[in-house]
Amino acid sequence: MTRFTMILATLMVAATPIAAPVAAKPAANADHSVGAQYDTTHVYVPEAQFDAFVASFVATFGGKTSKQGEFQVTPTLSLTKSQLALTPVGTVSVFGFKTPIPYPFGDERTGYLVSDMDAAVASAVKHGAVRRIATFPDPIGRDAVVQWAGGVNMQLYWHTTKPSYAALTTVPENRIYLTSDAADTFIHDWTGFAHGRIVSDDRAAKGEEIGQPGKTIRRVAIESGYGRMTVFVSDGQLPWPYGRDVTGYEVADLDATLVKASAAGVETLVAAKAVAGRLSAMLRFPGGYIAKVHGMAAK
Template sequence: MKLIALCAAVLTALSPVSAEDFSVGPQYDSTHVYVAPADFDRFIASFVATFGGTTSKQGVFQVTPTPSQTLSQVVLSPVGIISVFGFKTPVPYPFGLERTGYLVTDLDAAVAAAKASGATTLVEPFPDPIGRDALIAWPGGVGLQLYWHTTKPSYAPLATVPENRIYLTRAAADAFIAAWLRFSHGQVVSDEAAAPGALIGRTGVSIRQVRINSGFGKMVVLASDGALPWPYGRDLTGYEVADLAATIGKAKAAGATLLVEPHRVESRLAAIVQFPGGYIAEIHQIVPQG
């Protein structure tokens, strides 16, 4: 009876708190990139030269609920969207702590569901030039933005879906994963308790690697003792490409710096690059095992 009760408690903890899935699709999820205004155009040109894509019209907007001004532009690439901000004024707190913006069908209901799932609201819903936003933090300190557009956007599906790369300690990983699964209606694709430490740049150790898919896209949780060598943990997003060598060549030609040389871990060949302006990204190619 105790075992049955324990199993019931676990299932309750992991079950969604809302029957509604608030996701719209991974082609509407964007990594938030903050760069200095002087690096703004150079960064966007470098990113587009590396991955391809188109850009929205550049402008200066107030995107925070308190006074501020920022250059803002969206890059629609076939491997994922980025929202780029070049603040001309000091960045109001806690903006800049959010790593990703997720489009939702109903902002108020999504924020309520996030809270019920274990998230904390950093900034309550507020209007922006094209809709409404809120900033939330998940267990482990993972900051995300939820947003809603007044006019429903329509973007083409991505060629490959990027992964949100979450680095946590082992102690924090369980609480984050449980909360995220409850909110996102996601599914655990794999959960490796002893994955290679090379995934975080450390040989001779093992870490936990959990891959999760949901309507918000892909996520990988890399749980360790928290001792991360540079630049691991600074890469917010991982981009899947068909030819890693060719992509790195384009990145370097466009001014990016190769921080971690291409290396194979399990079924992927991966590298880490830093674009002009400081944005750090993992880039990988899926390769057959054997």
Template sequence: MLRLPSFLLAVGLLGLGTAPMARADASTDTGYAVGAQYDTTHVYVQPADFDRFVASFVATFGGSTSKQGVFQVTPTPSKTMSQLVLTPAGTISVFGFKTPVPYPFGVERTGYLVTDMDAAVASAVKHGATRLVETFPDPIGRDTLIQWPGGVNMQLYWHTQTPHYPALATVPENRVYLTADAADAFIGDWVGYAHGKVVSDDRAAPGVEVGKPGTTYRRVRIASGYGKLVVLVTDGKLPWPYGHDMTGYEVKDLAATLAKAKAAGSTVLDGPYVAGGRKAALLQFPGGYIAEVHQQVAP
């Protein structure tokens, strides 16, 4: 369950270069987004699995890590191991709580860096989000957790000093599984908040993409300043592990990536299969984190 509170990114910034960041006016074109390299999937693992997971993820995708530490990243008392992992395919925040995880932390899937916390939160609420926790300070900025229609939970965070991460080679995909009851509401709210664009809306996408070969489902791909997001609209009757994959990582060579992943202790749970313009598979990393990994292919 990869989702770390990006507020925890505070930890990740230790040892990484920063420069003064003004409380920038939000861009009306990006909906307060800073850039896809600052989108972090939050991954929660047991402390005993922490190092194995981080090593496996880096061995699979390359990249670097921040210095590992133990911190309080919630507004109420707690302690967690924390580390930021920056790869060419996407950034993750890893948490290994040594204490019980205070509610509502642990439910957020992604952390997004914003240019102005108060304005971003106000905009999110205006566009249909609910605050799960009111904005609170962390050692290097401010954070909040919000929920969109359908129970899609995210973190917004802001830093007093701007982090400077290298641009990504490929932009990861936030994978949101919803039923028809909530899909249109979420899509409308997210596009409005993020100033996003619906890239495609395929109402007969191949069901093999959600573990149901021989069927079809609705797939909506959205692009914005926050990166890529795909809404997978199903009846909710999904075979394991579909629905547990919250992020999809694009790579240049899927076969080579899967070989690296398996050598580093990961398991291929499904695939590879070819559909929807990509060759894809589902991976489970040490510690339990499940992700989709794909390579673009000709239609």
């Protein structure tokens, strides 16, 4: 190779465009859930009925309670009785305010423990939620209240010292009632945030399941690290008490559970009936908390 050829080859190499480095693909959105046993239904009851509710809930479902205390759990001045009822079929956070309840508390249906508070809130906002109240400290950690499409309010919380609760025997379902105006948006946003999996999407479910015999509704079942969720999509014309039930609890023996509930002062609002492959009833506990209870229907 002549000296001229070598120089020409060198110039050609130098003139060849250098490929830009391949940009690293952004990491998948992190899943900030911790476990279904840490997801609690928030139950607000009159202070005078606080003890009666807690006692009736544990008598109905079994389990135990945390130590009762009085705390300021909101960022503004307030005081409430507070206690956990931890049962094999789901946990409730019970509040009996001794002062007026500050806005926007009382509207959130559930509290979800997250592994990273700031990241979880940022992810929720990225996936369509809006903050009803910015992150604030509480006596044992940090909290925020967010709202999803259709007005679904929930609290995200993080503990300074990570709690340790036993796994649940059965995972309760968060029961969401929406119209078609918001349903698809909510389902898209929630599954994106929660890394949720749509287990079933029945667009021809029987309306009698939510007190609308003769009508057809859509029922979507979703599972994630935050537990189970069932979204009912209808015209919203629901008779009492449907739509007031926030959580559905699965029990091994519904008849036995209803006997225990009655003995504990719990009222049966809707008698047990077989719908959608399971036997279900609607209960109202002292203090006004309404819940769905179900077991598998006999084959």
